[in-house]
Amino acid sequence: MAGTDGAAPGTAVERHESAPLPSGVAVISDDRVENPGFPPYRPRVSDTDPVKERQNERRVFWLFLASMIGSVFAVVAYIVFPIHEGDLGSVRLNNLFLGLGFALGLLGIGFGAVHWSKSLMDGHDMVELRHDTRGKPETIARASEIFTLGNKESGFTRRKLIRNGLLGALVLAPLSAVVIFRDFAPADDPATLLKHTMWEKGTRLARDPNGVPIKASDVTIGSVFHVIPENLNDSEHPLEEKAKAAVLLMRLNPEDLHISEGREDWSFRGIVAYSKICTHVGCPVALYEQQTHHLLCPCHQSQFDITREAAVIFGPAKRPLPQLPITVDEEGYLVAQSDFHEPVGPSFWERSL
Amino acid sequence: MTATATTPATTETKAPTGPGMRFVNWGANYIEDRTSMSGLVKELGRKIFPDHWSFMLGEVALYSFVVILLSGTFLTFFFQASMAPVVYEGSYPTLKGVEMSAAMASTLDISFDVRGGLLMRQVHHWAALLFVASIGLHMLRVFFTGAFRKPREINWVVGFLLFVLAMAEGFTGYSLPDDLLSGNGLRIIDGMVKGIPVIGTWISYLLFGGEFPGEAIVGRLYMLHIMLLPALVIAAIGVHMILLIVNKHTQFAGPGRTEGNVVGNPIMPVFAAKAGGFFFIVFGVIMLIAATVTINPIWNYGPYDPSPVSAGTQPDWYIGFADGTLRLIPPGWEFELWGFTFSMNIIVPIIILVVFLVLVAFYPFIEAFVTGDKREHHMTERPRNAPTRTAIGAAGVTFYAVMWAAASSDLIATHFRLSIEGVTHTLQALLILGPIIAYIVAKRISIALQKKDREIALHGYESGRIVRLPGGEYIEVHEQLSDYERWRLVSYDDYAPLMVRPNANGKITFGTKLRGVMSRWFFEDRIAPVTRTEIEASKHGHH
Numbered sequence: 001m002a003g004t005d006g007a008a009p010g011t012a013v014e015r016h017e018s019a020p021l022p023s024g025v026a027v028i029s030d031d032r033v034e035n036p037g038f039p040p041y042r043p044r045v046s047d048t049d050p051v052k053e054r055q056n057e058r059r060v061f062w063l064f065l066a067s068m069i070g071s072v073f074a075v076v077a078y079i080v081f082p083i084h085e086g087d088l089g090s091v092r093l094n095n096l097f098l099g100l101g102f103a104l105g106l107l108g109i110g111f112g113a114v115h116w117s118k119s120l121m122d123g124h125d126m127v128e129l130r131h132d133t134r135g136k137p138e139t140i141a142r143a144s145e146i147f148t149l150g151n152k153e154s155g156f157t158r159r160k161l162i163r164n165g166l167l168g169a170l171v172l173a174p175l176s177a178v179v180i181f182r183d184f185a186p187a188d189d190p191a192t193l194l195k196h197t198m199w200e201k202g203t204r205l206a207r208d209p210n211g212v213p214i215k216a217s218d219v220t221i222g223s224v225f226h227v228i229p230e231n232l233n234d235s236e237h238p239l240e241e242k243a244k245a246a247v248l249l250m251r252l253n254p255e256d257l258h259i260s261e262g263r264e265d266w267s268f269r270g271i272v273a274y275s276k277i278c279t280h281v282g283c284p285v286a287l288y289e290q291q292t293h294h295l296l297c298p299c300h301q302s303q304f305d306i307t308r309e310a311a312v313i314f315g316p317a318k319r320p321l322p323q324l325p326i327t328v329d330e331e332g333y334l335v336a337q338s339d340f341h342e343p344v345g346p347s348f349w350e351r352s353l
Numbered sequence: 354m355t356a357t358a359t360t361p362a363t364t365e366t367k368a369p370t371g372p373g374m375r376f377v378n379w380g381a382n383y384i385e386d387r388t389s390m391s392g393l394v395k396e397l398g399r400k401i402f403p404d405h406w407s408f409m410l411g412e413v414a415l416y417s418f419v420v421i422l423l424s425g426t427f428l429t430f431f432f433q434a435s436m437a438p439v440v441y442e443g444s445y446p447t448l449k450g451v452e453m454s455a456a457m458a459s460t461l462d463i464s465f466d467v468r469g470g471l472l473m474r475q476v477h478h479w480a481a482l483l484f485v486a487s488i489g490l491h492m493l494r495v496f497f498t499g500a501f502r503k504p505r506e507i508n509w510v511v512g513f514l515l516f517v518l519a520m521a522e523g524f525t526g527y528s529l530p531d532d533l534l535s536g537n538g539l540r541i542i543d544g545m546v547k548g549i550p551v552i553g554t555w556i557s558y559l560l561f562g563g564e565f566p567g568e569a570i571v572g573r574l575y576m577l578h579i580m581l582l583p584a585l586v587i588a589a590i591g592v593h594m595i596l597l598i599v600n601k602h603t604q605f606a607g608p609g610r611t612e613g614n615v616v617g618n619p620i621m622p623v624f625a626a627k628a629g630g631f632f633f634i635v636f637g638v639i640m641l642i643a644a645t646v647t648i649n650p651i652w653n654y655g656p657y658d659p660s661p662v663s664a665g666t667q668p669d670w671y672i673g674f675a676d677g678t679l680r681l682i683p684p685g686w687e688f689e690l691w692g693f694t695f696s697m698n699i700i701v702p703i704i705i706l707v708v709f710l711v712l713v714a715f716y717p718f719i720e721a722f723v724t725g726d727k728r729e730h731h732m733t734e735r736p737r738n739a740p741t742r743t744a745i746g747a748a749g750v751t752f753y754a755v756m757w758a759a760a761s762s763d764l765i766a767t768h769f770r771l772s773i774e775g776v777t778h779t780l781q782a783l784l785i786l787g788p789i790i791a792y793i794v795a796k797r798i799s800i801a802l803q804k805k806d807r808e809i810a811l812h813g814y815e816s817g818r819i820v821r822l823p824g825g826e827y828i829e830v831h832e833q834l835s836d837y838e839r840w841r842l843v844s845y846d847d848y849a850p851l852m853v854r855p856n857a858n859g860k861i862t863f864g865t866k867l868r869g870v871m872s873r874w875f876f877e878d879r880i881a882p883v884t885r886t887e888i889e890a891s892k893h894g895h896h
């Protein structure tokens with residue numbers, strides 16, 4: 001019998017009868033305070049007062065009635081508040097009234113049931129005895145006997161050769177399935193793909209997103225342009241290409257730029273172009289502070305100093321943003337001299353191989 | 354107890370008559386003859402559930418999951434998990450004619466062209482936030498009350514898996530609409546995966562079906578989101594519930610309650626009514642929020658594009674701690690060796706997160722090792738009565754909280770007009786100092802509360818009533834506790850540090866030494882429970 005219904009107040013407390021288990025560093029004192037047993041039951045008003053009981057009954061019913069009204073209201077709201085194409089207000093009203101109806105339908109049931117249980121159902125605490133989680137000794141003995149029989153009748157531990165054969169086969173079977181994951185992606189080598197972008201000699205720098213090429217003369221000092229390769233939108237995978245090729249273009253006072261050896265001709269009259277893909281984990285680095293010439297990545301706040309070739313001055317990123325070497329073509333449009341000289345974006349294992 | 358339908362069908366049981374009852378009786382017998390259901394009803398029908406507000410947190414988690422299943426199923430009837438580019442022609446004016454993925458377009462359609470669609474999206478998202486939050490609070494309840502002790506260690510691990518699965522469900526779901534924010538979240542995952550040594554580049558490549566973002570990821574995450582992960586969640590919830598029934602519920606100390614009993618309400622009818630009603634309340638509250646508060650307005654963000662800015666945007670709250678850890682790494686943590694790139698700025702956060710989660714998962718086994726206590730424990734402890742555990746928990750919560758706050762470092766900086774550098778450096782310091790301070794403070798408070806409990810158990814409450822003794826001396830009258838009241842204060846498990854002794858071979862093993870050190874750490878500052886003798890003595894002192 002799982003439950004003895006109703007604890008008589010003040011009954012002696014049942015002792016936990018089980019084989020004593022090691023109690024480790026627990027301190028078990030003979031001088032412990034004794035459990036006083038259950039306190040007497042304090043009746044609720046509705047246990048003693050029939051008027052209150054009927055009142056509670058009515059209250060529960062009102063709650064269920066409110067639920068019914070809510071559900072009907074939801075159906076009505078669905079019809080009365082339709083969505084009109086292009087009218088966002090109608091979406092909002094539909095959402096609001098339909099939701100309120102549903103909510104009332106649900107809350108009425110919920111509060112009604114809880115109120116019923118608390119005020120009208122038997123309020124006595126009841127007691128159930130616990131038993132050790134561990135089974136009875138006979139049961140455990142029988143279980144281990146079953147395993148012993150299984151072992152004896154199959155020879156699982158005796159016939160070592162076939163047992164090990166089975167284990168080997170079981171390990172290999174799923175392992176062989178690993179290969180089928182290769183075609184989750186095309187045949188290329190990701191490390192090679194990541195080292196190239198769409199930029200090549202002569203690609204015009206164009207505005208993001210409309211693809212209009214940028215003339216050097218349009219770039220005034222202090223301005224900043226979000227840039228894509230001119231032919232990006234014709235490429236086969238524009239999003240993948242953009243995720244590597246996005247560039248920021250800024251014009252500074254040429255004397256503000258600290259240019260290192262070998263990069264003297266990568267800029268044009270103070271116009272510089274840097275990869276927009278953060279070298280941390282790849283967010284677009286697109287907040288430019290004109291006074292300080294700092295670029296800020298919104299994701300983890302790495303900051304890059306454009307006057308010092310986008311060196312990291314704060315945040316978790318390690319490497320400067322790669323610079324795109326640029327120049328102008330004969331019509332005065334800004335063009336790339338080549339691809340980036342290093343992989344753009346987040347670091348990866350084979351990055352400098 | 355009245356007789357229920359448990360006798361063989363040949364002798365139909367006598368049950369209350371009346372037209373309705375006769376049908377119910379016939380139905381019960383019909384099912385019984387074919388399923389032997391009575392056994393289950395007998396075993397579970399009057400199972401006892403103890404009552405305490407904190408025991409409802411797990412219920413909230415369970416019920417919000419049911420709400421998620423219902424609303425999610427509705428969404429699947431409309432959502433298209435495809436990244437194929439389409440031109441949006443739905444009824445949201447500002448995005449008309451914009452190219453986006455079918456996933457994004459169908460999510461917009463759910464929001465603007467299906468009556469109740471937006472409501473179901475918002476119910477789904479709010480329920481998801483509540484689901485993860487309630488699991489987290491439920492875990493804290495179990496931790497701080499020691500409810501993870503034997504025999505419930507395995508159920509703690511199952512619950513932990515549920516927590517991780519819930520976060521995975523949330524992240525995969527957040528990525529499905531393929532809007533600007535969800536794409537940005539995936540970009541960060543992509544960057545983190547690429548930073549994993551040796552296999553990272555390949556894992557990212559295979560996951561995204563080519564280069565980021567590709568056209569595969571939404572379809573793949575969709576499969577995980579609506580099939581694999583829910584199946585695992587349901588299986589884990591099943592195991593969690595079965596173990597709950599086998600182990601029975603824990604209960605707080607109270608007069609009459611012992612390690613050998615469970616005191617509370619039976620499933621039939623009180624608990625069923627309360628819990629069933631509570632499901633509707635949770636559902637109703639989620640519905641109310643979804644009806645009135647917008648969440649994830651993807652139409653404001655637009656479709657994913659790798660280039661636009663998105664400052665000040667936040668991931669869903671439960672991803673914050675991971676994002677925050679990334680932000681707290683100081684500059685320059687990356688190096689090359691033999692031509693390979695070691696992105697410590699990614700590897701270290703991943704290690705921190707994994708170690709943190711592993712410690713959480715294994716905590717019950719650590720404490721079991723320290724106490725060496727092999728008995729079953731069914732009484733929940735008050736946090737103050739396990740000061741070291743409480744302090745460890747407080748340190749863990751603080752560590753998590755700092756990582757989490759770091760995910761909003763930019764908002765903190767702009768909101769309070771501080772420099773981002775200052776906020777970041779403060780949080781870096783807090784990540785290390787915060788848990789230490791929290792540990793010390795929580796331990797002090799616990800011990801102070803224990804001392805106060807002792808005082809009250811022995812001398813009663815201060816009644817605030819001052820009387821003048823015949824000798825002219827003023828004293829405050831102390832109100833003595835009843836035995837019932839006192840019992841709550843004096844019944845708790847008491848442990849002392851291990852005396853390290855050589856074993857039978859005269860050796861002190863490494864394990865014993867370690868346990869000695871750890872048990873000293875745990876139990877050195879110990880307030881022993883009040884004893885019978887002390888109570889007797891105090892009674893005599895108060896005549």
Ligand code: HEM
Binds near residue numbers: 478484527529
């Ligand atoms: C614990 C489990 C789950 C969590 C935490 C969760 C969370 C989420 C979240 C945060 C979203 C984004 C919603 C938005 O647009 O704002 C989402 C989308 C979605 N979820 Fe779930 N979800 C869960 C389980 C499920 C299940 C079981 C189903 C299907 C039966 C489902 C179906 C969907 C669908 C179809 C979408 C995309 C539609 C949309 O974004 O509006 N989800 N989920």
Ligand code: FES
Binds near residue numbers: 281283315316
């Ligand atoms: S992605 Fe730029 S700082 Fe993390």
